[in-house]
Amino acid sequence: MNVRAGGQDGEIPDENLLDHDDCALVRGVLARAGDKWSILVLRILGDGPTRFNALQRAVGGISQRMLTVTLRHLERDGLVSREVTPSKPPRVDYALTSLGQSLREVTEPIGQWALANRGEIEGARIRYDAADL
Amino acid sequence: MNVRAGGQDGEIPDENLLDHDDCALVRGVLARAGDKWSILVLRILGDGPTRFNALQRAVGGISQRMLTVTLRHLERDGLVSREVTPSKPPRVDYALTSLGQSLREVTEPIGQWALANRGEIEGARIRYDAADL
DNA sequence: CGGGATCCGTAAAGATACTG
DNA sequence: CAGTATCTTTACGGATCCCG
Numbered sequence: 001m002n003v004r005a006g007g008q009d010g011e012i013p014d015e016n017l018l019d020h021d022d023c024a025l026v027r028g029v030l031a032r033a034g035d036k037w038s039i040l041v042l043r044i045l046g047d048g049p050t051r052f053n054a055l056q057r058a059v060g061g062i063s064q065r066m067l068t069v070t071l072r073h074l075e076r077d078g079l080v081s082r083e084v085t086p087s088k089p090p091r092v093d094y095a096l097t098s099l100g101q102s103l104r105e106v107t108e109p110i111g112q113w114a115l116a117n118r119g120e121i122e123g124a125r126i127r128y129d130a131a132d133l
Numbered sequence: 134m135n136v137r138a139g140g141q142d143g144e145i146p147d148e149n150l151l152d153h154d155d156c157a158l159v160r161g162v163l164a165r166a167g168d169k170w171s172i173l174v175l176r177i178l179g180d181g182p183t184r185f186n187a188l189q190r191a192v193g194g195i196s197q198r199m200l201t202v203t204l205r206h207l208e209r210d211g212l213v214s215r216e217v218t219p220s221k222p223p224r225v226d227y228a229l230t231s232l233g234q235s236l237r238e239v240t241e242p243i244g245q246w247a248l249a250n251r252g253e254i255e256g257a258r259i260r261y262d263a264a265d266l
Numbered sequence: 267c268g269g270g271a272t273c274c275g276t277a278a279a280g281a282t283a284c285t286g
Numbered sequence: 287c288a289g290t291a292t293c294t295t296t297a298c299g300g301a302t303c304c305c306g
Contacts, residue, residue: 020193022248023173029247029254030172030240034163036279040156052288060153063280068289078257089287090286099253106246107163113239114162115155120232121162124211169299185268196300201269222267223306 032077033107037062037070042096042104045080049095079103165210166240170195170203175229175237178213182228212236 032038037059044050044058056067071094074080079100085091096104114121166172170192177183177191189200204227207213212233218224229237247254 020173022244023176025251026244026247027167027169027172029243030163030167032167033243034160034165034167036160039160039163040153043156063282064289065282065291066280069279076258076261077254078261084288090289092288099250099257102250103246106242107159109239109242110162111155111159113236114159117232117235118158121210124232125209128209128211197269198271198301199299202299217268223269225268 029103032073033103035070035073037066038074039107041067041070041074042079042100042107045094045096045100046104049083049093052092052094055094074100162236165206166236168203168206170199171207172240174200174203174207175212175233175240178227178229178233179237182216182226185225185227188227207233 033042040059040062041055044055050058052067052071055071056062056064059067062070071080071082075082075094077099078097081095081097083093083095085093166175173192173195174188177188183191185200185204188204189195189197192200195203204213204215208215210232211230214228214230216226216228218226
């Protein structure tokens with residue numbers, strides 16, 4: 001979020017930070033990536049093009065409608081491509097676009113972070129919840 | 134059974150990829166970061182400890198309630214600390230914890246990505262929206 | 267000053283049933 | 287097979303009033 005290159009450590013000088021509008025953009029991306037099914041779908045599509053029903057089976061627990069909605073969102077943002085093969089029965093393959101792949105790469109560190117810090121997060125929650133019963 | 138179709142991209146070792154269960158965790162983190170105000174608050178707190186009203190002014194457009202709710206969530210997850218100075222009038226400073234700072238560092242690449250690809254995303258949306266009127 | 271509590275409107279989630 | 291349509295439910299977010 002902060003645009004300076006270089007240093008990794010604690011203090012972050014101001015200026016050079018994203019303005020309010022840019023935050024909305026970032027938030028939009030995070031919100032899309034953070035909705036209930038998107039990352040699951042993105043992950044599975046990372047294995048290669050997949051058909052609708054295969055996707056639904058792979059995700060597990062997603063309703064048809066939510067899969068459709070999720071795919072539409074991802075498609076709209078140019079993260080996923082949709083290829084129709086008119087046959088009988090019809091066949092539709094979804095795949096990651098290069099944009100989608102690049103997003104996956106960038107979100108991956110967050111996965112690492114979440115795994116590395118899950119204990120801390122859960123601990124913090126337990127402490128917090130215990131504090132004000 | 135994991136991701137990674139080779140592409141034009143950097144390498145992501147298989148062992149670092151998330152399995153199905155971990156996706157829920159990652160999604161939780163992304164959803165928290167992606168809610169309407171969190172990244173704004175995180176950014177401002179990155180500049181240093183800030184009081185409630187200063188935060189509200191800095192964010193701009195957030196209601197008192199949503200700021201409170203957002204701060205409680207961040208605090209619960211251990212991303213933000215809350216320090217009360219009992220005086221008159223009372224003073225409460227919020228600050229990033231080290232966990233919060235580390236999250237900011239990890240989410241920063243997404244900010245970069247969003248900015249770098251905003252044109253592509255917007256273009257994709259326009260194309261998508263134009264396609265099925 | 268820094269909230270908590272409550273109410274309300276909207277928008278998104280989700281299941282189910284139906285269709286080309 | 288791959289959706290769309292319809293409906294119900296839930297969560298988000300804003301406004302307002304109140305309190306220590």
